[in-house]
Amino acid sequence: MKLAIVSDLHIGYERFYEDAYIQAKEALDMASAAADAVLLPGDIFDRRNPKPEVMAQAVNLFRDLKEKKWNARVSEFRSTRGAKAYTDVPIIAIPGTHERTMEGRENPISVLALAGLLIDTSEATSIIEKDGEMVSVYGMGGLSEETIREKIPDVPKPEGLFSVFMFHQSVYELLPFNDHFIHLEDLPAGFDLYIDGHIHNKIIEKVHEKELLIPGSTVLTQLKESEQEPKGFFVYDTETGKYEFRKINSRPFVFLDLEFEDATPELFSSRAEMEIERIIKSNSTKPIIKLRIKGNIMKGFKSIDMPVRALRSKFLDSAFLEIDMSKLADIETQESIEELREGKFGNMSVKEMGMSLFSSKLKESGMESKINYVELFNILSTNKKETALKEAMELFENIK
Ligand SMILES: [Mn+2]
Structure with missing residues (x-):
């Protein structure tokens, strides 16, 4: 069985709304032509509460998919x-x-399942049957790390059929930046x-010496360097254990590091423009381009002097442009941030500045002459809300 x-x-994904729908449709059409069953491990939608238009997209996609000719059937569901x-x-x-959604509440996948457009196999086993061959699929929907740990011991043991475990989770060995992620074992x-x-x-x-396949998304969302490969899906043959990745037509994405030494606004513009134009020329459809700017800036200029907005508007029609300036060392801005951290504004500390603002506000309200504003400022800035209010009220009582 294939x-x-x-x-x-991620249908309904706002940034690339059209792409999400078109690329999902292409993937599903190709999948139904290439395989006997389609398995979808989560995030069909971009949100738990899709707008009616997005729900309509999903209904159209899955109704059309369901109406194709299927030789396999789901003969049992537990x-x-x-x-x-x-x-x-x-x-x-x-x-x-x-x-x-909260456990027990409907989510857009369970709604599609209620409409009979697909089967929601979360915490359930679906047995697919084709010409006497049976394949079982057990699913565990995107759960919190704690919940999935609690629920794994309850997963029913596979019973002799070719068995698939479908889940939607970060795995520590693949994304080693959070100790809470589950491990492959x-x-x-x-x-x-x-x-x-x-x-x-x-x-x-590999997990427990068997294949673990993650096809990736059918639409670009994160703009990570690792997402430049073509999008697509897997087709796995249960008889031979062989699998292949089928590419779909996805919008081209280029991630490019641009390194500068002593960047000036002119240098920044001319190099960035040249690179963007080169990428646009080498693609037949409007590409998504992410530039990560690195290096340093010439003294006398700051990061905000770099004409990023002008660059964006110049290529508005010819590319989806994202520019990451966070890796460009900007010594002058760094110094101002350091000053802010140290609490220096000219010769004034943050506290002095706050107090002077406070005093002028009191003056505006005509209260300044009666109140010891230094004392009031200290009461309000050092105590918890309840105590501060109580002490401030006492201060006011004493004035009368
Ligand atoms: Mn996702």
Whole structure:
């Protein structure tokens, strides 16, 4: 049996709204032509509460997909939560982190499932059957790290069929920046294939000596360096254990580091323009370009002097441009930030400045002459809210 694994469609994603829909449609069309079943490990939607227009996009996509010719059927569905399958067409999904709602509440995936457009297999086993071959799919929707740890021991043991474990989670070995992420070895053992969503670039790994396939998103969202590869989905053959990645037509994305030494506004403009023009010329559709500016600035100039806005408006029609200036060392701005940190404004400390503002406000209200503003300022700035109010009131009482 051939399984297509299509993930993180993110339909409704506002920045690349059209791309999200067009690329999702292409991936689903190609998947249905190439495989007997389509498995979707989460983030079909970009939000848990999609607008009606976005819900309509999803209904159109999945109604059309369901109406294709399917040779495989879902012959059995077992949910630990009492959920039901309202179709036997093998389009099987789980909610992702973007669709996550409180436990027991409907999410947009469960709504599509209620409409019979797909099967929501979160905490449920779906058995797909084709010409006597049976494949089981158990799903775990995008859960918090604590919840998934609690629930993993309850995952039913695979029972002799070719078994797929589908989830939507960060995994520590793949994204080693948070100790709370689950580890590969935490995943339930005994499955023949593991498929994960959530991570937006393609990854092939091993877990319990079996394949872990992450197809990545079908639309660009994070603009990370690792997202420059073409988008697409996997097709896995359960009989041979072989799989391949099928590319879709996705909008080109180029991530480029531009390093400067003693950058001036002119130098910045001319180099950035040259690079952007080169990238535009080498692509037939309007590309997404991310420039990460590095290096340093010539003395006398600051980061904000670099004509970033002019650059953006110049290429508004020919590229989706994102410019990251955070890696450009800006000595003059750094120095001002240091001064702010040390609390120096000219010769005044932050406290002195606050007090002088306070005094002038009191003067405006005509109260300054009666109140010891230094004392009042100290009461208000050093105490907790309740105590501060009480003490301030006492101060006012004493004036009368
Ligand atoms: Mn996602």
